[in-house]
Amino acid sequence: MRQKIIIDTDPGQDDAIAILLALASPKKIDVLGIVAVAGNVPLNLAKKNALKVVEISGFLDTKVFAGCDRPLKRKLVTAENVHGKTGLDGPDLPEPKIKLQKQHGVDYIIEALRSHKTKTITLCPLGPLTNIATAMQQAPDIIGRIKQIVLMGGAYFEVGNVTPSAEFNIYVDPDAADFVLRSGVPITMLPLDVTHQVLTTQKRIKKIKNIGNETGKIVSQMTVFFERFDEAKYGSDGAPLHDPCVIAYLLKPKLFEGRQVNVQIETKSKLTLGMSVVDYWGITDIKTHPRNVNFIRNVNAKGFYKLLTKRLALLP
């Protein structure tokens, strides 16, 4: 059965690869729309980058929308230091020819959930949760219509990447993350704990480059740029390929392992703002701390890259 999804994204090289993986799997995934959100880069760049990625894929009818340009309450924090000034540094990509949809991305999410059969759409946030929380707050009736949310965000054993205690997507808009995690929608979280197991090692990227198509070349150029920051920080061979874990989870959930736990977001403390507090060992009382998240902790990295490389080979 094809899974209907809406991708919410702040491209970012890893977002781009996640979008390509989804579009390269049309028999398994029906990408209803892509909604840009401010995160890695401001919205004006995120929306343009989403258009560029759709053009790389060749699926030019894919609808792209612009969503929120800032977090619910806080000042926007971006990550050009990681993703470059365009947000998609690495390959030299042309200005997109395809156009954005006129409708606001949040209105699109609401309309899509209201017009499709209930519990048939999966939301796939790859950036801050601003659009998702805004849609839920503007139209509470859609909450019960969402099949599930499969998101990249959070961290526990791996601790933070933008502060010692917080992962970037959650940190940028902790209020949105808190609202979404309390919504009661079935949530699967792909945190740094799992994304740090899928490093873009030279061997893996060489295989992608050697696919021989334009997509393989562009993806290898993206990762070569994107990984320099994490290699310097962690001293690793390659960088974590965060966002494609969301799509790989939809395609092959058996590659992943996790457990249903209580996860809460710190929205007040300056010291630990944006921390995802994960009751991994079930210490809290289920009556006061619902097990609201399927928290993914491990992945078969070999299987992940085999899937990614195989699917990217199907694109132009």
Ligand code: RIB
């Ligand atoms: O912390 C990693 C996340 O932040 C990824 O989604 C990356 O694209 C950035 O948005």
Ligand code: CA
């Ligand atoms: Ca992202």
